[in-house]
Amino acid sequence: MPDALAAAYDVLLLDLDGVVYIGAAPIQGAPEALQRAKQAGVRLAYVTNNASRTPAAVAALLSGMGAPAQPQDVVTSAQAAARLLADKLPPRSKVLVIGATALRLAVSERGLTPVSTAADKPLAVVEGYGPGLDYSALAEGGIAVRAGALFIATNADSTIPGPRGTAPGNGSLLQVITHATGVVPIVAGKPEPPLHRESVIRTGARHPLVIGDRLDTDIEAAHNAGTDSLFVLTGVDNPRTVVLAPPKHRPTYIAATLDALLEPYPEVTRDQSAATCGGWTARPAADGGALTLTGDGDPVDGLRALASAAWAAHDQAGGLDAGQVTAAIDQLDQAGLPT
Numbered sequence: 001m002p003d004a005l006a007a008a009y010d011v012l013l014l015d016l017d018g019v020v021y022i023g024a025a026p027i028q029g030a031p032e033a034l035q036r037a038k039q040a041g042v043r044l045a046y047v048t049n050n051a052s053r054t055p056a057a058v059a060a061l062l063s064g065m066g067a068p069a070q071p072q073d074v075v076t077s078a079q080a081a082a083r084l085l086a087d088k089l090p091p092r093s094k095v096l097v098i099g100a101t102a103l104r105l106a107v108s109e110r111g112l113t114p115v116s117t118a119a120d121k122p123l124a125v126v127e128g129y130g131p132g133l134d135y136s137a138l139a140e141g142g143i144a145v146r147a148g149a150l151f152i153a154t155n156a157d158s159t160i161p162g163p164r165g166t167a168p169g170n171g172s173l174l175q176v177i178t179h180a181t182g183v184v185p186i187v188a189g190k191p192e193p194p195l196h197r198e199s200v201i202r203t204g205a206r207h208p209l210v211i212g213d214r215l216d217t218d219i220e221a222a223h224n225a226g227t228d229s230l231f232v233l234t235g236v237d238n239p240r241t242v243v244l245a246p247p248k249h250r251p252t253y254i255a256a257t258l259d260a261l262l263e264p265y266p267e268v269t270r271d272q273s274a275a276t277c278g279g280w281t282a283r284p285a286a287d288g289g290a291l292t293l294t295g296d297g298d299p300v301d302g303l304r305a306l307a308s309a310a311w312a313a314h315d316q317a318g319g320l321d322a323g324q325v326t327a328a329i330d331q332l333d334q335a336g337l338p339t
Contacts, residue, residue, distance in 0.1 A: 005253065006042045006261040009228070011205035013075075013196075016048040016058070018213035018235020019258070020067055023163035027234045031066035033258040038068040040262070045203045047196075047210075049155035049189040049217060051078035051128030051170070052100040072202075077154040077189035078106040080198040081126050084188050085152055086110035094120050096144050098137045099128035103154065118143035127177065127185065128154035129170040138173070142180045151177065155189025157217060159236070166236070191220035196227070211258070215241060215249035228252040230260065233338045239303050243310045243325050250311055256300050256338045266301055268308050273316075275308035277301040282309035282328065293328040299337035306332070 006012060014020060020030045038044055046058060046069060053061070055074035062069035081103070085095055089112065097104045097114040104114040107126065115122050118140045125141045145151045157169035178184055188194040190212075199205065209228050212218020213235025222229035231242055231251035242254060253265055269276050274283035278301030282293045291313065293306055306328050314320040333339065 003264045004040070004262050005230070005265045006037050006040070006209070009042075009207050009209040011043045011045055011203045011208040012037065012261070013045050013047045013199050013203075013205070013208045013210045013227075015190075015210075015212035015214070015218045015235075016046055016062075017050060017160060019211060019232055020046070020062065021065060022235070024061070025163060026065040026067070027257075030234070030258050031062075033261060034067045037258075037261050042261075043203065044068065045073050045075060045199060045205075045208075047075045047190075047199045049077045049157050049170075049195070050160070051076055051081070051103050051106075051154035051189075052130050054102040054105060055079075057102070075195070075199045075202050076102070076106070077195050078103045078128055079202075080195040081128065081152050081154045081188035082106040082110040082112070083198055084186065084194050085112055085124055085126060085150075088150060089123055093124065094122040096120070096122040096125045096141055096149065098125065098130075098141045099133060099154070100130035103128045103130070116140065118147065118149075121147075122149050124150035124152060125177075126152040126154070127170070127174060129160070129173065133173065138176045142177045145177055145181045145183050151181075151183050151185040153185035153187045153189075155195075155217075156185075156187045157189070157214075190217040191224055193221075193224055196221055196225045211261075213237060215245055215251075219245075219251045220248050222251075223248045230255060232257060232260075233300075238339055239329050239332065239337060240322065240325065243303070243307050243329065244314075244320060244322060245307075245311070247311075247315075250307075254300065254304050254307060266304065268304050270308060270312070273309065273312060275305045275312070277305040277308070280305045282306040284309065284313045284324075290324045290326070291328050293331055296335070299332045299335040302328075302332045302335065303337060
């Protein structure tokens with residue numbers, strides 16, 4: 001696949017929730033697309049803000065779904081947080097760990113000593129999502145942070161996708177300690193740099209492609225690192241949010257699914273204020289009102305053209321509101337755009 005999108009990069013840094021699976025269910029076609037990419041010689045790495053599973057557990061989950069994965073292919077926010085702690089603390093320092101066993105193991109692997117209570121006088125507190133996390137653990141963390149312990153968070157996602165809908169994420173849980181102490185944690189996960197740095201260290205990537213479904217974590221992380229990104233329409237964000245995205249949330253590429261990795265990416269061309277992709281052209285109205293979309297063909301090409309025109313209009317006018325793109329997105333919905 002010499003002309004495929006993936007062939008231009010040495011490592012694909014894939015988000016998991018909303019990209020490869022949702023909950024315990026694989027996204028339709030995602031494992032097969034990754035198998036084909038792997039067979040074509042593309043290196044895969046799975047980069048997740050979820051700190052509740054060990055790399056081995058994540059790899060086993062992926063393998064069970066048919067996606068190619070070994071433990072060394074998985075990079076977690078727990079690992080990034082543990083490296084951040086090790087860079088700031090003396091060896092064997094006590095760290096109060098709030099979260100799942102995976103986070104305790106990551107801290108131990110960096111030569112630090114996990115503890116569970118503020119009475120142990122930890123030098124730092126690290127907090128990560130865990131389905132069994134309870135009030136008593138958060139209370140111990142609050143006491144330690146108020147006493148002067150360094151406060152580190154694995155990630156600050158406000159929500160997480162699940163099979164029954166969107167649920168509170170670690171960013172919501174963090175607010176318990178922050179609200180009680182007034183201390184804002186140092187965040188290791190996306191979109192902050194530590195997790196991307198951890199991914200590059202572990203994979204040796206020189207020209208990676210970040211792939212994700214969330215603009216405010218995956219795509220912003222790529223922006224912060226100066227790395228290209230692919231946004232897929234299988235998770236949290238949607239056509240409307242990507243079209244209205246501010247600069248730091250704009251992906252390099254837009255696709256419906258991971259199948260786009262195996263195909264040449266269509267060119268988006270610009271002519272003054274208009275943008276064209278495939279059989280679609282998007283342009284702002286002369287009066288600065290709603291963007292118009294003309295043409296036909298693959299509706300994802302229409303979204304690519306619309307996003308390019310909308311981003312230019314946003315930058316030129318200093319803003320863009322949802323009403324200016326509603327009709328065009330409705331048009332693409334009617335043409336079969338995935339949402």
